[in-house]
Structures are given as structure tokens and as C-alpha cells.
Amino acid sequence: MMKRLSFPLTVLIFGYAFLYIPIFSMIAYSFNKSSLATTWGGFSLRWYGVLFENSQAFDALMLSIRIALVSATFATALGTCAGIALYRFRSFRGRRLFSGMIAAPLVMPEVITGLSLLLFFISLENLIGWPAGRGVDTITIAHITFSMAFVAIVVQARLAGQDNSLEEAAQDLGARPFRVLVDITLPLLAPAMIAGWLLAFTLSFDDLVISSFVSGPGANTLPMYIFSKVKLGVKPDINALATIIVALVTIGVVVAMRLMTRKDGGKKPG
């Protein structure tokens, strides 16, 4: 006799099937021996071999990692400042504009951000000679700009969830403001800053549209490389690449979640 599943459970089973079947099928096909993307020809690591011999993909990967490391670090610094500023200072001149500029990149269509930054860089180059051409630097600046907003949101949420008695105590005991910031506020914010950094890294690593706009000759990031390959259909070696990325992201997210929940363990309720 079959037990009838409850409605919520049924919903979740179908929902997660929808979310995960595409990803799992991509992973399964990455081990496909056949070069026909849609026919199963037995298990093989062939496409991983093809991938590792592909120097173009490797160069693109290295470039993407480089850009993501730099832009995530700058975005975390700027975004943390912005998050603290928005949480602490309830009224300063231009606060509305400031909070608007933090919120807008979260939903702004990428084609608008990309085009506007590109035409901005070109105008600037005509005006003052910098940036000379476009490439890694312009991509990095673009990535910092949109990912710092995400960091700011994460930091703001963390600040809202913790009490500031430690900072007040330090101030009462005569610590100067910068000392309070470095010794109290930033360590307390560390989990949020790590989470924000990871988010900024992922966003930068994944960005295609904005990078395509502000990139120059020779600066091909990994998403740009992947996009140029898959425009015309399924490619088995891209399946292998996708599998590696999905595996790394999964490990990263699980580790980050562990880290965050452990740090949160000592948090007082309320």
C-alpha cells in the first residue's frame, strides 16, 4: 500500500527536482564517452582530459580567478564601509541617494550597467587618457562596483542582528574611534565580511554580460570563453568544466555555511 505524500513534501520534491535535474544531467553527461552530446556512450573521463589540454580555457580560468580575487577584496573593503555607514548613520546629506546607489545594482539589468560603464570608460579615456584601452582593469572596476552593493547588504544585515554593547564599552573605556573599528567592529563583522567576499568572488567569477561590454582585446574571462563555445549548442568538454565548477562551489558553500553557523553559535538571541 502506498502512503499518500503530504502536499508540502510533494511540492518540495517537484521543486527540487526542477532545480537539480538540469545540473545533474550536465554532470552525468560530462562522463559520457560519446562525442555526441545527446547519446550515452558509456562512462569515460575523456572530456576532462580534453579540458586539461585546452590552454585557452586554462588562461581564461586564470584571468577570471585573478579578476575575482582583486575585485572581491576591494568590494569587501568598500562594501563593509558602506554597510557600516548605512547602518550607523541615520541621517547625513545625500543618504537617500547613497542607499539608492547601494540598492540599485542588485536589480539593475546587466546590459544597462555594462553599456553605461563602457561609454563612461571611453569618455574618460578621451578626456584624461585613462584608462588606456579596456581589459583587466576596467573589468575589475566594473565588478567591484556591482559586487560591493551585495557586500554592503550582507554587512548591514549582520550589524542589525548583533548588539553594539562591546563597541560602547570600548568607547567608554577611552578607546579612540579607529581603535574601536579595528579591534571591535571589524572582528565582529568578520563572518559577514567573509560571506560578502565569497559572494563578491562568485559574482565576479560568473559575470558574462558586464565583462563583455567593458573588456578589451585579449581579455577573455572564463564565462566569455564558455559563452562563445556554447552559443552553438552543447559541448561535452564544457560539461566537464561545469562539473568541476559546480563541485568547487558546492564545497565552498557548505564550508562557508558551517563557518557562519559556528560563529553564530555564540550570538545572543534578540
Added chain:
Amino acid sequence: MNTLVKSSDRLVRFVNRRLSGRAVNQLMVRIPYIWLLLFFLLPLVIILKISLADPVMARPPYTPMFDWAAGAVQWFQGTLDNYRAIFNDRLYMYTYWSSVKFASVSTVLVLLIGYPMAYAIARAEGKWRTIFLLLVILPFWTSFLLRVYAWLGLLNTYGLINKTLMGLGIIDAPLEMMYTDFAVYIGIVYSYLPFMILPLYASLEKLDGDLRDAAADLGAGPVRTFIDVTLPLSLPGVIAGSMLVFIPAMGEYVIPTLLGGPDNLMIGRVLYDEYFFNMDWPLSSAIAIVLLSLLIVPIMILRYFQDKEAAA
């Protein structure tokens, strides 16, 4: 390593002595503020200016494909020409309309799938709730591009879906799903589902279970309770989630390009092609500005509900 620690400590001490509380606060506001003014707001002002065809700002330094004579005439003719070109061109107007259609239908579909999921997650037991949430967040962290790409293998004429359906004897011939509007809807719904579930979950989680119980005690059935209690209280989540899907979906480029047919018209794709193939800066700027102005109301609605959420 030791010297690094020492010197950074010295730096902190130095800055600490020099900076007053006011100065620290001001730096904290000003550095990100100036960054955003420079790299977010100013670029938008510049495309607004270029869309109005300012000859100084808009002149491209190099574009062999660009017709200089025609360009110059266009620029000197008048400032609203690019907008006139868009509004007089039925294809552009249709493209905007079609983007609104794609984005709103997808938003409704995402809501219909996302709401029951968020509800089920919010009602789950503590430990399961964390796992369910993690399972929603995980695809969100995985490459957007690769998740869209994954559908290529499924929707193909000889892809997994057609093979399964044919294997089960449900259909005789493969369905043409790839490069159709259907594929674009699937792509948008799939990619943006986490954006809907997370805000919905946030507002459903806060919902007081006692209210539901009270409604039940007073004789309301499950449907009545849902319509009169749960749904109104989760409305902020519904609206925030819908805006988070609708706004970026309007300008989507990757999904219509990879999954849509060659005749698929979404404004993000048209804008991208207008820029990269036709090199028409003023026109592509004007297309972007019109798109942005279409999105201002949804963005304001989102901001309003986010502020209310933050204040609560």
C-alpha cells in the same frame, strides 16, 4: 610575517592617533559614496547625455564600421532623434512590449512555483529547514551561465526530456522545445526561482502560527485561512520577490540568446546586438535609457518594501 604584523600595528596606532571619530565616520561614508558616484551614477548620466546625442561626448575614438557623415548629421539634427527613432519604430516598440510580456509571465510562473516551496520550507522542522534553504541557495551560487547552459542538453530535439517522453511512449516524435519562447520561459523561471523563494521564505517564516490556529478555531477552512491570513501577511515577500524577478528579467541577455530562437525579441538582446554589431552608441544609449525608465516604478516599489522590511 612578524615584521608585517608589527608594521600594520604601527599603522593602526598612527592612524588611530591622527583620526578623530568624525574623520573616521566621514571616511567610511565618503570612500564608497565617491566610488559609486563615479562608477555607477556618472556612467548613467553619460549614457543619458549620449542618448541625447551630444557630439563631444559621443564621438567614438575608433569605429571603422561607423559612418561618420551620417553620424554627424544625426547628432547635429536634434537632441531627441534617437528617442523618436525608437518610438516610431514598430519593431523596437514591439520588443519592449515583448520583454514586458516575457518578464511578467515568468514572474507569475515563478511565484506560482516559488510560493508553495517557500511555504513548505517555512513550515518544515528546524534542521530540515536549514537543509531545504541551503538547497535553494546552492544553485544561486552556481554559475548562472552554466545553469542556463544545462537546459540546452535537456531541451534539445534529442535531449533528455524528449528521450524520456518518447521512451515512456507519451509522444511519438520529439517536441521542438529548443530555440522557442517556451525555452526562454523555462530559462527565466529556472534561473530566477531562488530570488523569489528567499524573500517569500523570509516573510512566511516570521508569520505567527497562532494567527493560523486562531482562524482555524474560529471555523475558517484551510483555503479561507490562507486567503484571509497567510497571503495578506506574506504580501511584502510576494511583492519583493516579484520585483527581484521582474526587473532583471526585463533586461535579460543570456537566456534569450542561448535558449531563444533567432527571432526572439527581448530588449536586452537587441541592445547588446545594437551596440556590438551596429556600433550605434547614441541609439543603444537611448534604448538603455528607455528600458531604465520602464523599470523605475518597479525599482521604487521594491525599495519601498525593502525599507519597510528593514524598519520592521
